[in-house]
Amino acid sequence: MSISTNSQASSKLDELGREAASCQAYPLWKGATQTVFGERPPNADVMFVGEQPGDREDREGRPFIGPARLLLDKALIEARVDRKRVYVTNAVKHFKFEPRGKRRLHKRPNASEIKICRRWLFEEIEAISPRLIVALGATAAQGLVGKVIPVQSNRGSVLTAESGLRVFVTIHPSALLRLQGEEAKRSGYASFVNDLRSIERLLDYSPDETKSVLPCPALNP
Numbered sequence: 001m002s003i004s005t006n007s008q009a010s011s012k013l014d015e016l017g018r019e020a021a022s023c024q025a026y027p028l029w030k031g032a033t034q035t036v037f038g039e040r041p042p043n044a045d046v047m048f049v050g051e052q053p054g055d056r057e058d059r060e061g062r063p064f065i066g067p068a069r070l071l072l073d074k075a076l077i078e079a080r081v082d083r084k085r086v087y088v089t090n091a092v093k094h095f096k097f098e099p100r101g102k103r104r105l106h107k108r109p110n111a112s113e114i115k116i117c118r119r120w121l122f123e124e125i126e127a128i129s130p131r132l133i134v135a136l137g138a139t140a141a142q143g144l145v146g147k148v149i150p151v152q153s154n155r156g157s158v159l160t161a162e163s164g165l166r167v168f169v170t171i172h173p174s175a176l177l178r179l180q181g182e183e184a185k186r187s188g189y190a191s192f193v194n195d196l197r198s199i200e201r202l203l204d205y206s207p208d209e210t211k212s213v214l215p216c217p218a219l220n221p
């Protein structure tokens with residue numbers, strides 16, 4: 001990407017971030033502190049899509065800054081994916097939670113919330129034009145592809161939409177944080193790193209890597 005394309009992407013993302021900040025398309029905005037938009041660099045060639053901001057991300061206004069991020073960064077280093085080439089965002093831009101005393105417990109976004117938020121996700125994709133998009137878990141895959149994608153049977157493979165949008169599917173790092181027992185944690189983490197190791201290779205695209213061709217309602221959200 002040239003310097004001018006970089007700065008165009010950067011100002012487009014600034015503009016989108018400002019627009020998204022006042023998005024009230026779905027009632028989730030009422031409980032949330034703010035819209036949490038994606039984080040640069042604008043010249044990223046890989047885009048990671050998570051589920052939705054958590055409690056801390058909601059308060060600080062940045063995606064993936066909690067424990068899931070630490071795990072993701074560690075795994076990226078082990079998989080030799082350069083963090084500076086990675087843009088991080090979420091399928092849903094507002095924190096959805098259930099109040100429990102003083103705590104706010106994460107609640108999974110539903111299909112309508114995912115669908116409404118696709119507008120922002122696809123605007124980000126258009127601004128950045130990543131060479132590969134990584135769906136971290138089921139909500140991200142659904143947001144990107146436009147239908148429910150079983151993560152376990154698709155992890156480690158690339159789904160290619162008719163539009164050419166390439167989505168590499170893996171688990172969400174938060175799923176690793178919920179695993180019980182040392183052995184489950186160790187092997188879960190190793191499989192995650194193994195998934196991420198495919199990224200460098202997939203950036204040198206070979207059509208043979210594609211698992212399936214999906215219709216792409218996603219590009220007309």
Ligand code: URA
Nearest residue numbers: 050051052053063064
């Ligand atoms: N989990 C996500 O999916 N996104 C975040 O921003 C934080 C945790």
